[in-house]
Amino acid sequence: MTATQPGTALDSASVAAFARAQEVIPGGVNSPVRAFRSVGGTPRFIARAKGPYLYDVDGNELVDLICSWGPMLLGHAHPEVLDAVMSAAQHGTSYGAPTEAEVDLAAAIIDRTPVEMVRLVSSGTEATMSVLRLARGITGRDKIVKFAGCYHGHVDSLLVSAGSGVATLAIPGSPGVTEATTADTIVCEYNDRAAVREAFATYGDQIACLITEAAAGNMGVVPPGVEDGAGFNTFLAEICREHGALFISDEVMTGFRVTASGQFGLDGVVPDLMTFGKVMGGGFPAAAFGGRAELMHSLAPVGGVYQAGTLSGNPVASAAGATTLRLATPEVYAHVDRAAALLQREVADALGKVGVPHVIQTVGNMFSVFFVGEDVEAVPDYATASTQVTARYAAFFHSMLDAGVYLPPSAYESWFLSSAHDDRALDRVVSALPAAAAAAAEV
């Protein structure tokens, strides 16, 4: 089937695929954010992808501004990543025994971040779930602190007031998560230092750890704020240290994306423990958690905190991840940063011309557009992010999709770009903006 562009149509193939999917997969999707529930309509089923483009099963070419929710920093089907994957797969796809490939990936992560050791796992959820167990095992304490609107995967104790799909679908709390599981979770508003001080003043000697997104990206993009010259992450690291709790920075989304060393590359705050995922898997299921060797040695088989995985450190995923990190040069980040800055300017211009109130926030090359009220100048937390007029985002989203641009189907997610987003792809996005802004203005 030949690719059509610009201007795409939702034809029979995606509709038929979605109908079939809904018969065998709940909601027709394997992750709720893919389902278009908050923007309405039928999700496009994707047949293939190359560079900055997705091609749906109807043959439409779509400029991809999700990049698989972050991982595809180099664009889709990068030839060198594909070569590494093919060559690894030819030697077998999983052994359940140690490989040099996983050591290469672990070393590449350690080279770029402040961690001394990592354990590889298969998803960001596994990484955050495991790191909580490790923190509790090390400190002998039960309570954890997290922030409203931050998402750390679907770990039971972290689903409270979570961002991403939980925010998108306005799910207050998931059935199946017991009260006992969440009884030890303390939730504060992001960037609210007074709330964090109060949590530690009340429960300080019971708090095992505080986990935060290194910069929030799952309630839309909300950077850690600066007060009196001190960044929010610096404040969090200090208060954890004062109370003997471990500071965990979740860099699953920001890691190796916003800079070569993630948010750490922007603010230099050294956490006790970190989690990684997305870019480090090069589009395959791979993630990691890490920290100082002295802490990581509490994990089995050295220490007593048990953690395991049949496919952990999978050789194909490790090859894809290590190759992606090797190819993520300063030029790659410079290109993605430039493209992100250009799109932010163009979006602001298009919305400004038709008088649609909005706030655009960015961390490195991640950004998102909040359709908030005129009186809102910045979005520091989830309470403010929740004031978005999501119907306006839906109108904007569908107009862009009709013009062949695939944005996140949720007002609570970041937009992502890659080094493959060239002038042709960016021009397509820019030329779609006036109509999308006009559609938003009509809501």
Ligand SMILES: Cc1ncc(COP(=O)(O)O)c(C=O)c1O
């Ligand atoms: C910051 C953050 N942590 C953890 C996760 C969980 O990762 P995964 O979806 O791979 O389980 C995600 C994304 O889903 C994320 O954005």
Ligand SMILES: N[C@H](C=O)CCC(=O)O
């Ligand atoms: N915001 C989520 C991760 O970062 C989106 C991915 C998903 O849950 O499918």
